[in-house]
Amino acid sequence: MIRNIWTIARRDFRSYFTSPVAYIVIAGFMVVMGWMFSYILRDFSLRMMQYTQMNMGKGVSITDGIIRPLYGNMNVVFLFLVPFITMRLFAEERKQNTIELLLTSPISLAQLVLGKFLSAWLLILVMIALTLTYPIVLLVSGNPDPGTVAGSILGTLLLTSCYIAVGVLFSSLTENQIVAGALTFATSLFFWLVSWAAGSAGGVAGDVLNHLSLISHFNNFSQGLITSADVLYYLSFIFVGLFLTHRVLDSYRWR
Amino acid sequence: MIQVSHLTKRYGPRTAVDDLTFEVKKGEVVGFLGPNGAGKSSTMKILSGFMPATEGTATVADFDVFTQSLEVKRNVGFLPETPPLYLEMQVEDYLDHVARLKQVAKGDINKSIDTVLEKTSLGDSRRRLIGNLSKGMRQRVGLAQALINNPRVLILDEPTVGLDPRQIIDIRSLIKSLKGEHTVILSTHILPEVTATCDRVIVINRGKIVAQDSIDTLTQKHGEGTVFKLALRNPSPAGLEYLRKVQGVESIAANGTGNTFIVKFVKGAEANRDQLVTAAVQQNLGLLEFSAERASLEDIFLKLITQET
Numbered sequence: 001m002i003r004n005i006w007t008i009a010r011r012d013f014r015s016y017f018t019s020p021v022a023y024i025v026i027a028g029f030m031v032v033m034g035w036m037f038s039y040i041l042r043d044f045s046l047r048m049m050q051y052t053q054m055n056m057g058k059g060v061s062i063t064d065g066i067i068r069p070l071y072g073n074m075n076v077v078f079l080f081l082v083p084f085i086t087m088r089l090f091a092e093e094r095k096q097n098t099i100e101l102l103l104t105s106p107i108s109l110a111q112l113v114l115g116k117f118l119s120a121w122l123l124i125l126v127m128i129a130l131t132l133t134y135p136i137v138l139l140v141s142g143n144p145d146p147g148t149v150a151g152s153i154l155g156t157l158l159l160t161s162c163y164i165a166v167g168v169l170f171s172s173l174t175e176n177q178i179v180a181g182a183l184t185f186a187t188s189l190f191f192w193l194v195s196w197a198a199g200s201a202g203g204v205a206g207d208v209l210n211h212l213s214l215i216s217h218f219n220n221f222s223q224g225l226i227t228s229a230d231v232l233y234y235l236s237f238i239f240v241g242l243f244l245t246h247r248v249l250d251s252y253r254w255r
Numbered sequence: 256m257i258q259v260s261h262l263t264k265r266y267g268p269r270t271a272v273d274d275l276t277f278e279v280k281k282g283e284v285v286g287f288l289g290p291n292g293a294g295k296s297s298t299m300k301i302l303s304g305f306m307p308a309t310e311g312t313a314t315v316a317d318f319d320v321f322t323q324s325l326e327v328k329r330n331v332g333f334l335p336e337t338p339p340l341y342l343e344m345q346v347e348d349y350l351d352h353v354a355r356l357k358q359v360a361k362g363d364i365n366k367s368i369d370t371v372l373e374k375t376s377l378g379d380s381r382r383r384l385i386g387n388l389s390k391g392m393r394q395r396v397g398l399a400q401a402l403i404n405n406p407r408v409l410i411l412d413e414p415t416v417g418l419d420p421r422q423i424i425d426i427r428s429l430i431k432s433l434k435g436e437h438t439v440i441l442s443t444h445i446l447p448e449v450t451a452t453c454d455r456v457i458v459i460n461r462g463k464i465v466a467q468d469s470i471d472t473l474t475q476k477h478g479e480g481t482v483f484k485l486a487l488r489n490p491s492p493a494g495l496e497y498l499r500k501v502q503g504v505e506s507i508a509a510n511g512t513g514n515t516f517i518v519k520f521v522k523g524a525e526a527n528r529d530q531l532v533t534a535a536v537q538q539n540l541g542l543l544e545f546s547a548e549r550a551s552l553e554d555i556f557l558k559l560i561t562q563e564t
Contacts (some may be wrong), residue, residue, distance in 0.1 A: 003355075003358075004356075004358075007352070007355040007356055008356075010352075010355075011341075011352050015341070015343060015344075018343050018344070019343055096339070096340065096341065096342065097335065097337040097338075097339050098339040098340065098341060099339075100305060100333075100335045100339050101335075101339035101353065101356070101400070102356070103304075103305050104303045104304055104305050104328055104331070104333045104335075105328055105353075105356040105357055106325045106326075106328040106329040106356075106357065106358055107356065108325070252306075253305065253306040253307060
């Protein structure tokens with residue numbers, strides 16, 4: 001079971017690195033994150049200077065001034081990058097006809113879907129690991145709340161996994177990678193922003209919309225608060241995405 | 256080894272495979288012959304566990320294709336119409352990946368890669384990128400992939416399509432060498448392929464089996480008796496008329512624009528060829544050639560697939 005999932009994940013993870021995909025995505029991510037981090041830092045120290053000059057008390061903490069905007073921005077960057085990571089997962093297998101190899105191998109569809117998910121997830125893990133330098137620098141030189149740091153990282157990982165689940169689903173629906181990527185982006189964005197409509201909808205509908213939104217569940221994480229409701233929301237979001245992928249794959253055989 | 260009974264596959268209103276029933280014994284090489292779109296690929300996809308049938312049952316290597324599909328997949332090597340290759344991988348890495356997919360035991364992976372590379376004579380290309388290989392080489396990698404777990408049953412969908420004559424001969428002799436050890440079912444629309452590699456042939460048209468037999472029996476059953484080729488230097492109409500009156504001759508028809516003719520005898524009267532030749536010499540027609548032509552598989556095939564339309 002585990003071995004089969006790993007067989008799938010291993011090949012796909014490796015092929016990120018034998019193609020330019022991994023290098024371009026990681027480089028782009030690091031450039032954007034580095035630029036953001038330095039601006040957040042500059043902004044933060046400017047504000048701190050103003051506070052001290054004007055004698056306005058303690059000002060903002062490192063946690064509120066740096067950690068929160070940093071991971072908030074990282075989520076947006078992933079929203080743009082994940083479609084590029086996931087779009088090929090199934091679409092390319094269909095185009096190259098290798099899907100026939102996978103579907104005539106003694107592995108179950110669930111193992112196949114989990115393996116694909118895992119390969120993209122591992123790449124995300126590498127990317128998040130590379131940005132650990134920022135919180136480490138802050139922890140060494142300042143005093144951010146470790147709970148908030150941990151919660152932000154975990155929340156980012158869960159939120160990004162939801163994008164991946166959406167991406168895996170759309171990749172299984174078309175053999176055109178561009179279409180898969182565009183639909184992944186649009187759908188992830190929709191679930192991100194769906195809470196905007198909550199205000200005008202109001203009442204129960206508003207609550208439902210708010211609860212559906214990917215980003216509103218991130219707020220608790222960015223306060224260092226890990227609640228089972230939020231974790232469960234993300235896990236069920238991922239589950240639904242992967243379950244639908246499983247159904248789509250099953251339907252290949254009927255067409 | 257393979258048992259198929261009343262297998263039917265419909266795509267919407269279109270019936271691709273219509274009530275197929277056949278059997279393949281252990282160690283046999285069976286050719287699946289039919290024009291394009293006859294339902295060959297659909298049947299093979301069903302047998303490999305890729306897709307389910309609409310009706311009917313099939314067992315491969317003693318496992319039911321529908322209820323025990325994982326077991327079937329473990330015992331079957333499948334080469335689809337387009338070989339399923341990852342172009343950005345090296346031959347060796349690709350085979351390693353397939354071996355893992357097919358759950359070859361970890362310790363045996365390297366050995367089985369070496370074995371299939373040798374069988375398909377790809378040893379020199381093991382570190383080359385599949386994307387850089389020629390079509391014939393890719394086809395061989397596809398075949399190596401199907402062989403990697405030493406499966407009891409091999410299902411090959413048009414294994415020689417798009418290859419040059421030299422490569423075709425190589426692949427055919429490879430398939431022949433698998434006989435006995437593996438049960439092979441291969442599909443093709445090229446007739447000499449069947450004659451060259453198969454013990455038995457199943458002719459299929461519009462999803463239905465129109466004939467299944469060994470090639471010899473098929474030739475005997477459906478052949479129109481022996482046909483002769485006659486070549487004359489100066490065939491005069493009067494001379495030909497004379498020949499047509501020889502006892503036992505059914506017809507003499509011009510074969511193309513040249514001076515060659517196809518002679519048919521009434522069934523059982525083939526021995527009268529002596530008289531025919533004597534007559535041709537007597538009439539001074541300038542006898543160049545007189546030879547027997549066995550009805551080819553091609554004629555039988557055409558006859559079979561046009562019969563019911």
